[in-house]
Amino acid sequence: MTQARNPPASPNPASAKTTLPSDGYTGRSRRARAEPMLVRPLRDDRYVVETDHGTYVVDLDGRTCTCPDHSIRGSRCKHLRRVAIEVTEGRVPPPGKRTSACAVCGRRTFVAVTEIGPQLCERHEVAVGxxxxxxxxxxxxxxxxxxxxxxxxxxxxxxxxxxxxxxxxxxxxxxxxxxxxxxxxxxxxxxxxxxxxxxxxxxxxxxxxxxxxxxxxxxxxxxxxxxxx
Structure with a gap:
């Protein structure tokens, strides 16, 4: 067995609630960033959002959340906003993707859930031609x-x-x-x-x-x- 030039690393997902910079934001947009939350993707393309006040399930594609703010008021709640932010910023994989690690550098990367075998990040991937x-x-x-x-x-x-x-x-x-x-x-x-x-x-x-x-x-x-x- 040869020694890898850059050994693979685990994706190392976050395991604690975090906050995001919120200066300049107001209302639900500010709460989506300022309040501690932990977003975890599920296998069915939905997301679990853990907060200090409860745990909710967000369907980003369906634009739904199980929290009272959305279920009762129909609002685009802070949990929906937080999931959208974390997907946009590359903190969690978008629907249809899963977290993997680049086989060359170990950097976290997102790949289609159907992909199998070793994967490469954008820095190391190549294409035909x-x-x-x-x-x-x-x-x-x-x-x-x-x-x-x-x-x-x-x-x-x-x-x-x-x-x-x-x-x-x-x-x-x-x-x-x-x-x-x-x-x-x-x-x-x-x-x-x-x-x-x-x-x-x-x-x-x-x-x-x-x-x-x-x-x-x-x-x-x-x-x-x-x-x-």
Whole structure:
């Protein structure tokens, strides 16, 4: 088992009621921030809001809350407002998302509830057609597929796991495998990608460094078919 360059970390959710800055706010908006609350997402896309006076369930999409202020008066209560604030500020996942940890840096990230396997944060995620650089060789590649398979589970044609290769010894076994092709081997005469030349290689995610927002001309159309192969 190789040692991860950046070991994964737990999402470390808050476990105590907190307040938020409330200067400049009035009424329910101020109370939504100034009063101590703990917001916890439920599996059905609703949220539990714990306060000093009671515990309530908020449905953000349905714009409902079980508190008397909303149930009786029909008001957009402080609990609804607080959940909306925490979702907007990235404190809790929005409906349809769950909390995960980036397999490279351990940073908390939100992913679709249906996602499985190791995940990546915005800083480390890549997409089909992205231009990346191999940290070991310095060569540039084009991403052809982003998998949810771990480097110690995904295998090459000869049955060897991606993690078992000596050049991958400094990268995490737990990281998702990114498949890519070397740029200098797939360039067409006009500078676009020639799909007929594709030969894919698998890498632990942190071995590939994304080159800003660069994408290769012609890559998306040529590589889309490979993304689900």
């Amino acid at each position: 992205d231009l990346v650089r191999d940290r070991e060789t310095g060569r540039r590649l084009i991403v052809t597929r982003v998998t949810n398979r771990r480097a110690d589970e995904a295998t090459t044609d000869d049955g060897t796991t991606i993690a078992a290769y000596e050049t991958n010894g400094d990268y995490g076994d737990h990281e998702p495998v990114i498949e890519a092709v070397y740029l200098d081997s797939v360039r067409g005469l006009d500078g676009s990608v020639d799909a007929s030349e594709l030969k894919r290689y698998g890498f632990p995610a942190s071995r590939l460094r994304r080159l800003g927002s660069e994408r290769v001309r012609g890559a998306q159309a040529s590589l889309d078919a490979f993304a689900g192969a």
